[in-house]
Amino acid sequence: MLRSVHRTTSAARIAQLAKRYSSYASSVFPDEPSVPQLKTEVPGPIGTQLNTNLGDVFDNRAAYFVTDYYNSIGNYISDADGNKLLDVYMQIASIGLGYNNPALKQVAKSDEMTTALINRPALACFPGVDYQKVLEDGILKAAPPGMTKVWTATTGSDANETAFKAAFMLQAARDRGSRDFNQQELISVMNNEAPGASEKCILSFDKAFHGRLFGSLSTTRSKAIHKLDIPAFPWPKAPFPALKYPLKDFENENKQEENRCLEQLEDIIVGKGKGNIAALIVEPVQSEGGDNHASASFFQGVRDITLKHNIFMIVDEVQTGVAATGKFWAHEHWNLSTPPDMVTFSKKFQAAGFYFRDPELQPRQAYRQFNTWCGDPSKALIARTIVQEIEANNLVAATASVGDYLFNNLSSLFEKYPGHASNIRGQNMGTFIAWDSPNADHRAKFLLACRAKGVNIGGCGEAAIRLRPSLAFNESHADVLCGIIENVLGEM
């Protein structure tokens, strides 16, 4: 259950563990460069040509650069021209153990993996003899407190959507009581009409991101470009606190803002959403929306409101999960009096799905929460190795520690460039750190300048810059990163 490592670790113990395990990258990636290695511009001529060719068959307008995954290693991503960049974006927060991690290589070459890959099962109909054990030794070993069951899916979007379906089905079952489906429901649903098709909804927060399929996109409120021209369900949104940073300097103001948001949330629930909200979904840190934080007390308030009004609370840990915040799951920072009802995951875990607490969230009838694949055993094997590697190397504690080091160094650095980087956030949240550029243009220039000096970073929200390094990121990587950022800011 990883409890000893990531749930109750004191600050002193974290520092001790971090020291002991600070050598993870150097022991696992002995050939990792110590600084970026640049031979050409990024992208260089080879990558540019490859990308032009790719555009003939595949939408490549979002491409940063064509990547040589064979020669990427640890925290360093290699482009097609052999440039090696320190990567603190890591495939949009999806590579946990660094590029070409040897433990993952080992599982990839195993007969277990081969069997999983070439005989992909319809898991709910023909589960493999070892699926339970693979789950128990991996995905379930990392289950958040209070959760013992999991539904496996394939992406963050469908992890969220299957969680929504579980919420809708259980709310309807409770409304229905002991009676079976009636004729009116059975007939109307085939026409996409009530009462068979639910008129309930999922509430999400302003600036949230929960995915891009039709249900998840209806809860996504990050940017217009994500949503334009796509039909959406008329589901409500509540305000998310717009806090001032650093949090410790604005405690009173922020408390008021959070209270305002909680009040509005409850107003929506008892007002226009009355009786109609099946579940609420929330990110521990609104990531795509700009790395917007809120306090543990805000989330406790959300939990209290959902319990009071019988609304399921779904915590979307697709981006925050798997150790990056210095806890295995970011919502562990909240110490909720009652755990959430469902926790969704994907990205850094490679496997996707949701954990749940109430066994009734598994629908009473078979074939309701169902699809052909219901997950992917090959991804469950990768997730198992990720859990084992995090546990064996205390990477939760190590990430908490290097995050503190990085936060402090960046904070000092940004004090020298007050017009260029503000609102640093993510203190005591591992390496889940972000700050604001003065505007989107400035950010674009900053990111390109970093790339030109060998660091790959991503943005989020209107003008934020987010760090999403791997769990193999240590103090020496932090030093390289801060050095280049200082260099870039100095020139801007």
Added chain:
Amino acid sequence: MLRSVHRTTSAARIAQLAKRYSSYASSVFPDEPSVPQLKTEVPGPIGTQLNTNLGDVFDNRAAYFVTDYYNSIGNYISDADGNKLLDVYMQIASIGLGYNNPALKQVAKSDEMTTALINRPALACFPGVDYQKVLEDGILKAAPPGMTKVWTATTGSDANETAFKAAFMLQAARDRGSRDFNQQELISVMNNEAPGASEKCILSFDKAFHGRLFGSLSTTRSKAIHKLDIPAFPWPKAPFPALKYPLKDFENENKQEENRCLEQLEDIIVGKGKGNIAALIVEPVQSEGGDNHASASFFQGVRDITLKHNIFMIVDEVQTGVAATGKFWAHEHWNLSTPPDMVTFSKKFQAAGFYFRDPELQPRQAYRQFNTWCGDPSKALIARTIVQEIEANNLVAATASVGDYLFNNLSSLFEKYPGHASNIRGQNMGTFIAWDSPNADHRAKFLLACRAKGVNIGGCGEAAIRLRPSLAFNESHADVLCGIIENVLGEM
């Protein structure tokens, strides 16, 4: 482009090729059993215990039996107790080349696969140096006539939903003309309201199945249990022809039924759906809905109507695609005057996504058709091997031939048991064959009796039985299958 193999092959040539390549299973799976091997009941005691344990952590109420994928081979699936069953269901039509195919084993063990598995990229941002070539040598090599571009996804449901998004975005772009998004659109969409959120819809057919996420489920009309309690978009459905079988005996009646459906389709389009239908989605054979067929002329009629009214035509080949019908894509049977706009795929191809024809179906702005992973290179490698293996072994022609053999033998057999099996369908459609039991109870008994004698078969629709064997299924497998079916029917 596989054209020589699967597009213009004469009947005589098919027979010749089939003979030449009938040895695929025996050469590739020398250890495949020649008949089912039963040691215990199915499921046996070991499998029953494993399934009970699995139920503690994972929804297993749909489980047929716990499967030993290590010991499954070719067309034979092994359960946990060592029983080996002839499998003509194949993970709900998802295993194309048989269990533990050596060509797939080879690619699974390759360094290419290891790199793809352990460094899963955000494909649209950081495409790998070899992604274009992997696509061109695999997924694109099998592209339907007229299609040169592909969007890669992860499942059938999201293949369809991303195709829907492409349709909505291009219809809106055309309505908008040269102007950019306006303020009203940019603001309203963040509240899930028109005009930013589209009020257009996707039309589907009665009894269709297109997936289980919120957009795809709104087009699914197969069974109430798939849809109950889940919110749905108010999208229209059109009638799908209810044909009489065998098709050749009811040509006139069926033609009238198809004309009735085409007229109603156009009535919906010019009536309540006027100007509001972005696309129509249709399966070549309605598979989950009961293996409902329609003629090439019906589909040509659908194509004509969609062209006349500027509605995109999406052909859902998730279940019908990849050679099972004796063409690589089932819609090739139609010889349409204009190809469909999009063709979606998943299942037997392992990789998922959609092909498209008009380059404008790639949205004008980046990050609109976008998500973290945008597919999975490890699945693209599997798909590449599947294409190569189909081509090298002429499995399209072989499947056409064994399908004819199987259809004829089953037809003769069912004549002896008229009260037990009727409406055999799928003539000249490879092994994509189905028939009706008199009712659902009878079907359940039939399927269990087959399992008890060593054949794994699936149902679909209300009382249909569908065959979905692998492409390595040959005449000797057909003989075993027919022998057991006759045995079961004789005892019923």
